[in-house]
Amino acid sequence: MRVAMPSRGVERIEARFHGNGFSPHRHDTYALGLTLHGVQTFRYRGSERFSNPGNVIVLHPDEVHDGAAGTDDGLIYRMIYLPPELIGAVEGHHTALPFVGNPVVADAGLWQALADILDDLDHEPDALALDDSVMRIAAGLSRQAGMPRKVVTATARTAVMSARDFLEDHSAETVRSNDLETITGLDRYELARQFRRLLGTSPHRYLVMRRLEQAKRLMSIGAGLAETAADAGFSDQAHFTRHFRKAFGMTPGRWNDLRTRSR
Incomplete structure (x- = not known):
């Protein structure tokens, strides 16, 4: 697994494996990918799905999925994990997030937008290039979603963004519903x-994922698992490991090992 340097909350990876790669898990981001070699198979919204080279994978935030190679030839694919607020910002957060019902689509425009941002994993993308890709990706998601989306009021939009900012600033602390109601x-x-409509997940899941992002940063600079768990805001290492597996489909130790070996 190759993991690119995160940029503006955007994570990009390349994965190569045989057999089962990831146990069931869910992100709070859009997970968008390109199958490059082999057959990509995964279970999503109650059905087994298959993707061949040339297809685009579109996984909505908070949807449980796994991942495996569908043949003995193995699998190579690249993914980008886009924070929903980047997609929402394209239209000023005036509508709910686009939901694409079919997670395997053939869309030349969406493919090219993803290919442009996933082509070079060794360097951080230029800010203008990232903005252009996000705009084109958002257009592709809206095109594939098809159905009109619910309008979000200015009051709800302001409230959600305030809650989001508070959760990011206090991710290592205990946050209660009363705190968010007051804010x-x-x-x-x-x-x-309203939080789920705009950001695709719940306030609690958003908080946990920010802790996990911090945990990844700490592990990448050599922090041990117990130290990482404490500094990121988890009650103990077991609590941290349980949430990490639910979010990424593997233990933090396994993720760190794959990341280190790919250098």
């Missing part, structure tokens, strides 16, 4: 509803 002016249930 946003929305009750916890309405906030949860």
